[in-house]
Amino acid sequence: MQLTQPNKALVSADSQQESPKNIKQLLTVATCALLGTSAQADELSQWKFDTALMHYNESDRVSATELIINGSRTYDNDQVLNLKVTVDTLTGASANGAVAQTNVQTFTRPSGKGSFDVAPKETPLDDTFRDTRLQLNAQWTQPFSESYLVSSGLHLSKEYDYLSLGLNGNIARDFNQKNTTLSAGFAFSQDTISPEGDIPRPFSSMLPAHENGSTSENRIQSSDDKTTVDLLLGVTQVINRRMIMQLNYSHSKVDGYLTDPFKIVSVVNSLGLSTNQLYEKRPDNRTKHSLFWQTKYHFTHNIIDFSYRYFWDDWDITSHTLDTRYTIPLSNGYIEPHVRLYSQDAANFYQPFIRTEQSLPNYVSADYRVGEMTAVTLGIKYRTRIKQNNELSFRLEYYQQSPKSTGVEQPGALARLNLYPSIKAIIAQVSYSF
Numbered sequence: 001m002q003l004t005q006p007n008k009a010l011v012s013a014d015s016q017q018e019s020p021k022n023i024k025q026l027l028t029v030a031t032c033a034l035l036g037t038s039a040q041a042d043e044l045s046q047w048k049f050d051t052a053l054m055h056y057n058e059s060d061r062v063s064a065t066e067l068i069i070n071g072s073r074t075y076d077n078d079q080v081l082n083l084k085v086t087v088d089t090l091t092g093a094s095a096n097g098a099v100a101q102t103n104v105q106t107f108t109r110p111s112g113k114g115s116f117d118v119a120p121k122e123t124p125l126d127d128t129f130r131d132t133r134l135q136l137n138a139q140w141t142q143p144f145s146e147s148y149l150v151s152s153g154l155h156l157s158k159e160y161d162y163l164s165l166g167l168n169g170n171i172a173r174d175f176n177q178k179n180t181t182l183s184a185g186f187a188f189s190q191d192t193i194s195p196e197g198d199i200p201r202p203f204s205s206m207l208p209a210h211e212n213g214s215t216s217e218n219r220i221q222s223s224d225d226k227t228t229v230d231l232l233l234g235v236t237q238v239i240n241r242r243m244i245m246q247l248n249y250s251h252s253k254v255d256g257y258l259t260d261p262f263k264i265v266s267v268v269n270s271l272g273l274s275t276n277q278l279y280e281k282r283p284d285n286r287t288k289h290s291l292f293w294q295t296k297y298h299f300t301h302n303i304i305d306f307s308y309r310y311f312w313d314d315w316d317i318t319s320h321t322l323d324t325r326y327t328i329p330l331s332n333g334y335i336e337p338h339v340r341l342y343s344q345d346a347a348n349f350y351q352p353f354i355r356t357e358q359s360l361p362n363y364v365s366a367d368y369r370v371g372e373m374t375a376v377t378l379g380i381k382y383r384t385r386i387k388q389n390n391e392l393s394f395r396l397e398y399y400q401q402s403p404k405s406t407g408v409e410q411p412g413a414l415a416r417l418n419l420y421p422s423i424k425a426i427i428a429q430v431s432y433s434f
Contacts, residue, residue, distance in 0.1 A: 046073050046074065047071055047072070047073045048071070048072045048074075048389075048433070048434075049069065049070065049071050049072075049433065049434055050068075050069075050070040050072075050431065050432075050433045051067075051068065051069050051070070051431065051432050051433070052066075052067070052068045052429055052430070052431040052432075053065075053066070053067050053068075053431075054066045054067075054068075054427065054428070054429040055427070055428050055429070056425060056426075056427050057425060057426050057427075058092065058423055058424065058425040059423075059424045059425070060093070060125075061092050061093050061094065061095075061125065061423065062090060062091070062092040062093070062094055062129060063090070063091050063092045064088055064089065064090045064091075065088060065089050066086065066087070066088035067086070067087045067088070068084065068085070068086050069084070069085045070082070070083070070084045070085075071083045071084075077142065077143060078142070078143055079140070079141070079142040079143075080139075080140070080141040080142070081138075081139075081140055082137075082138070082139040082140075082141070082153075083136075083137070083138055083139075084135075084136070084137040084138075084139075085134075085135070085136055086133070086134070086135040086136075086137075087132070087133070087134055087135075088132070088133050089131070089132045089133075090129065090130070090131045090132075090133075091129065091130055092127070092129055093125035093126060093127040094125060094126055094262075095123055095124065095125055095126075095367075095368065096126045096262065096264055097124075097263040097264045097265055097266075097280065097365070097366035097367055098118075098124040098264055098265075098266045098274070098277055098366070099124075099266045099268065099274065099352060099353050099366075099414060099417070099419055100118075100121055100122055100123050100124065100414075100417045100418070100419060101118075101120065101121075101273070101274055101413070101417075102120050102121065102413045102416075102417070103120055104117055104118065104119060104120060105117065105118045105124060105274065106118075107124060107126070107206065107277070108206050108207060108208060109126070109128050109197075109209065110126070110128065110195065110197045110261075110262050111128075111196045111197040112197045112207070112209065112210055113209060113210065114209050115208070115209040116128075121417055121418075123421055126262065130160075131159050131160050131161075132159065132160065133157060133158065133159045134157070134158050135155075135156065135157040135158075136155070136157075137153060137154070137155050137156075138153055138154050139151060139152070139153035140152055140153065144171070147173050147174045147175075148171060148172070148173050148174075149171070149172045149174075150169075150170070150171050150172075151169065151171075151185075152167070152168065152169040152170075153167065153168050154166070154167050155167065155168070155189065160196075161193060161194050161195050161196060162191065162192070162193050162194075163191065163192045163194075164190070164191045164192075165189065165190050165191075166187060166188060166189030166190070167187070167188055167189075168185065168186065168188070168230075169185060169186060170183060170184065170185025170186070170232070171183065171184055171185070179237065179238040180235070180236070180237050180238070181235070181236040181237075182234070182235050183232070183233070183235070183236070184231075184233050184234075185231070185232045186230060186231050186232070187228075187230040188227070188228070188229055188230075189227070189228045190225065190226075190227055191225060191226050191227075191228070191256075192223055192224075193223060193224060193225070193226075193257060193261070194222060194223035195223075195261040195262065197219070197261075198219040198220075198221065198222045199219060199220055199221050199222070199223065199224055199257070199261050200218055200219055200220070200261055200279040201218050201219060201220045201279065202259065202279055202280070202281030203278050203279065203281060203360055203364075204218035204278065204279055205218065205276055205277065205278060206264055206277040206278070206279065218279070224256065224257035225256050225257060226254060226255060226256025226257050226258060227255050227256055228252060228253070228254045229252070230250060230251070230252045231250065231251045231252075232248060232249070232250045232251075233248065233249050233250075234246065234247065234248035234249070235247050235248075242297055242298045242299075243295065243296065243297045243298070244295070244296050245293075245294070245295045245296075246292075246293070246294045246295075247291070247292070247293050247294075248290075248291070248292040248293075249289075249290070249291055249292075250288075250289070250290045250292070251287075251288070251289055252286075252287070252288040252289075253285075253286075253287055253288075254285065254288070255284065255285045256284060257284065258282045258283065258284060258285075258286060259280060259281055259282045259365075260280065260282070260365070260367060261279075263279070263280045263366065263367050264277045264278060264279055264280060264366070265277070265278050265279075265280050265351065265353065265354055265364055265365070265366045266353045266354070266366070267353070267354045267355075267356055268353050268355060268356065268411065268412075268414065269355075269356045269411075269412075270355075270356075270357075270411050270412060271412035271413060272410065272411045272412030272413035272414035272415065272417075273412065273413065274353075275356060278364075280364055280365045280366065280367070281363050281364060281365075282349065282363055282365055282370075283315065283349070283363055286313055286314065286315060287313060287314045288311065288312075288313040289311070289312050289313065290309055290310065290311040290312075291309070291310045292307065292308075292309045293307065293308050293309075294306070294307040294308075295307070301328075301329055302326065302327060302328050302329065303326070303327040304324070304325070304326050304327075305324070305326075305327070306322075306323070306324050307321075307322075307323045307324075308320070308321065308322055308323075309321040309323075315347040315348060315349070315370070316345065316348040317344060317345060317346070317347050317370065318345045319342065319343060319344040319345070320341075320342070321340065321341070321342050322339075322340065322341045322342075323338075323339075323340045323341075324339050324340075325337070325338050330384075332385050333382070333383045333384035333385055333391070334382075334383055335380065335381070335382050335383075336380065336381040336382075336383070337379070337380050338377065338378070338379040338380065338381065338397065339376075339377070339378060339379075340375075340376070340377035341374075341375075341376055342373075342374065342375040342376070342377075343373070343374045343375075344371075344372060344373050344374075345372055346370065346371045346372040346406050347365065347370040347371070349361065349362075349363035349364050349365055349370075350364075350365055350366070350367075350370050350371045350372075350406065351364050351365075351408070352366050352371070352405075352406075352408055352419055352420075353366060353408075353414075355411070368403040368420070371403055371404070371406065372403070372405075372406055373401060373402060373403045374401075374402050374404065375399065375400065375401040375402065376399070376400055377397055377398070377399045378397065378398050379395060379396060379398065379427070380395070380396060380397075381394065381395040381396075382394050382395075389434065390432075390433065390434045391432070391433045392430075392431070392432050393430070393431045393432075393433075394428075394429070394430055394431075395427070395428070395429040395430075395431070396426075396427070396428050396429075397426070397427040397428075398424075398425075398426060398427075399424070400422055400423070400424050400425075401422065401423040401425075402420075402422045402423075403420040403421070403422070403423075404420060405419070405420055
C-alpha cells in the first residue's frame with residue numbers, strides 16, 4: 001500500500017462537453033448503476049476512465065491475462081470517487097517444491113484425484129494450475145480543510161479457493177506552502193483460503209491418488225484464514241522546481257494460515273534419491289518492514305524517476321529493489337525505458353530438500369519464492385495522445401528470475417541436476433485512457 005495524493009490530471013473533469021463515445025457511456029452507466037444512481041448527460045463528461053489489458057507469460061510455466069477498468073469522478077470541492085475492477089485468469093504449470101530426479105516421478109494432484117508424471121531431470125510442475133480472480137476496489141478522497149486530505153476505501157477479491165476482504169484509510173497534511181506533505185495510513189484485510197482437496201496436515205506424506213479424492217489421513221480442515229494489518233508513514237518534499245522526493249516507511253503484521261497448501265518438500269537419501277514427499281509448514285505469523293525512497297527529476301525536457309526499496313521481516317528475508325524509468329517526450333506523447341533490479345535473501349526455514357538422516361525442523365518450505373534469488377526487468381513503454389484527453393499506451397517487458405543455491409550440498413544424483421532453474425517471462429500491456 002502506497003499513500004500518495006491523487007493525480008489531478010487523471011481525475012479532473014473533462015473541460016469539453018462533447019458527445020460521449022459509446023464505450024465511455026456504457027462504463028459510466030454501469031458505474032452509476034453500481035452506485036444506484038442514474039447517468040445524466042453532464043456525468044458522462046465528469047468521469048475519467050483508465051483501462052489496461054496485460055498478458056504475462058512464463059516460458060513453459062504460468063500465463064496470466066489481466067483486465068483493469070479504473071473509473072474516477074471529481075465532485076465539488078475536489079472530492080474524488082475512484083472505482084476499480086480487475087479480472088485476471090491464470091493457467092499453466094507451477095513448481096510444487098519437489099526436487100528433480102534422474103528417474104520419472106509421479107505426484108498426486110492437489111484434489112487427491114488423479115496423478116501426473118514428471119520426466120527425468122525436469123523440475124516437478126503441477127499443470128493443474130487454473131484460477132480466475134475478480135477484484136473490486138472503491139476509494140473516496142476529499143479535502144478535510146485547506147491543508148488536509150483524507151481517503152478511505154474498501155477492497156474485495158475472490159478466487160476459486162481464496163476470498164479477501166479489506167478496508168483502508170489515510171490522511172495527508174500539507175506544510176511549507178504545500179511543498180511538504182506528511183501522510184499516514186492503515187489497511188486491514190481478512191483472507192480465507194479453501195484449497196481444493198482441503199488443507200493438508202503439515203509434514204504429512206503425499207498419499208497416492210484416490211478416486212474419491214483426499215482423505216482425512218493427511219488433511220486437517222477444509223479452510224483457514226489470516227489477517228493482515230498494514231501501517232504506513234510518509235513524507236513528500238518538493239526540493240526545487242525540478243525535483244520532488246518521497247520517503248515511506250511501512251509496517252505489516254500478518255497472523256494466521258501462511259503455509260502454501262499446494263507446496264511439498266522432498267526427502268532424499270545419501271544417493272540423492274527421493275524417498276518421500278512431505279507437505280510444507282511455515283510460521284503462522286510474520287512481521288514485515290520496508291523503507292521506500294523515490295526521486296523524480298525534470299531535466300530541460302526529459303524526466304528520470306528513480307526509486308529504492310529495502311525490505312526485511314522476521315523470517316530473515318531481506319530484499320533490495322532498484323527501479324528506474326526515463327521519460328523522453330515526443331511530439332505527441334513519450335517513450336519510457338524501464339530497468340528494475342531485485343535481490344532477495346532466503347527465509348530461515350527455506351530448504352530445497354530434507355535429508356533422511358536429519359530430524360524434521362519446526363518449519364520448512366522448498367518454495368523458491370522464499371529462497372535466495374535475483375531478478376531483472378527490462379522494458380519500454382510508448383504513450384501517445386490520440387485526441388484531447390484520450391491516450392493510448394503500449395508496454396513490453398522482459399523479466400528473468402534466477403533462484404540461487406543457499407550453499408546446501410547436493411548429495412549423489414542431485415549434484416548432476418539443476419535444482420535452481422531460471423524463470424523467464426514476457427509482459428505485454430496495452431492501456432487506453434479517456
